[in-house]
Amino acid sequence: MKAFNEKYVDTEENFNNVHAFLRKMVTLTGKLQTWEFVRFEFWNRYEKSxxxxxxxxxxxxxLWKNEAGEIIGLFISESGGSFxxxxxxxxxxxxxGEMVEWTRNVWGEGKKKLNTDCYPYGLEVQALLDQGFVQDSHIGNTRRYDLAHTDYTLNLEEGFYIRCMAEGTDEGAKSELIEQTFSPGNSNVGSIEYWRKDLKSYKAELDFSVVDDKGRHIAFCFGFVDQDNGIAVIETIGTHPDYRQSGFGKAVIxxxxxxxxxxxxTMAYITGFSAEANALYQSLRPVEIIPMHSYVYEPQI
Structure with a gap:
């Protein structure tokens, strides 16, 4: 079948079509892709801002489309550069193969290096190797959790509580914790916009924190759901630096x-990159661990 390619134009229709394509890919393949619907929502909102x-x-x-105008391939760069x-x-x-060739010769023209991350079952892997990319390193793991057949018990020490944003938890306090966790020393933490609530799949009842008896946020996570397919992605997880290794991250997830x-x-996914994150996510009893490797291409100039 013939395929046509075109640049992505920033319209609501295109956003919805790509979002639907990424959600459909999980059901078509039975596997999570390196880009899922939540990551695309973050890209759409964060890069715009x-x-x-x-x-x-x-x-x-x-985008690549078939003769019926349906999306059949997506190229995307999270922040430009080489990735x-x-x-x-x-x-x-x-x-x-066509997509890798386009990436290398059109988007990658003049770049000194190109790199991507892949799961081992990705259809792009062999095409990358065929066109000069080499596997570089194991960078992280995605874990799949069978919520339907796993029983979870919440254990939280006295003086700490689980709260969600649907209960009226303070947005500013949580924004400050997120910045303290990921950008310590940022002098603008008090003015950070709580932009996650604007994402398409955001639900206040899945926006969780551990708080102490004074209402201070200690740990957090966000659950995003593809309701059509019963699949969740847990994205943006963290614990205040002063409270790590105390079970709060496990409790909030x-x-x-x-x-x-x-x-x-019925199904949830979490991706971890650091040793500490992977240890935490492993303690939550995943049913599958999917390794992610980086692939690199350095043109001979």
Missing amino acids: KSADPNFKEQNAH FSLIVHPDYPQLA TACFMRLKEQGV
């Missing part, structure tokens, strides 16, 4: 798992 280039999205996202990702529809495996299970969600 921080990029000074009005053409950033058009320059760093590209990119490819998602290939399973019915069009031959498209992977457990609370999220329990709420998801109540809502009929």
Whole structure:
């Protein structure tokens, strides 16, 4: 079948079409892709807010469509630079080679290095190797949790409580904790916008924190759900530096798992990169661990 490629234009229709494509990919393949619907929502919102280039999205996202106009391939770069990702529809495996070639020769023209992250089952992997990319390193793991067949018990020490944003938890306090966790020393923490609530899949009842008896936030996580397919992605997880290794991270994720299970969600995914994160996520009893490797191409100039 013939495929057509075109630049991504930043419209609501295109956003919804790509969002639907990424959600459909999980059900078509039975596997999580390196880009899922939540990551795309973050890219759409975060890059819009921080990029000074009005053409950033058009320059760093590209679509392949079949003759019926359906998306069958996606190229996307999270923040420009040398890093990119490819998602290939399973019915069009031959498209992977064309997409890698386009990435290398068009988007990658003049770049000294290109790199991407892949799961071992990704259709793009062999195409990357065929066109000069080399596997570089193991960078992280995605874990799958079977919520339908796993029982979770919440254990939290006295004086600490689970709260969700639907209960009226203070947005400013949680924003400050997120910045203290990921950007310690940031002098602008008090003015950080709580932009996650604007994401398409955000639900206040899945926006969890551990708080102490004074209402101070200690640990946090966000659950995002593809309701059509009963799949959740737990994204943005952290604990205040002063309270790590105390079980608060496990507690807040457990609370999220329990709420998801109540809502009929059967599967959840979490990705970890550091040794500490991977140890935490492993303690939550995943049913599958999916390694992620980086692939690098350095043109001979």
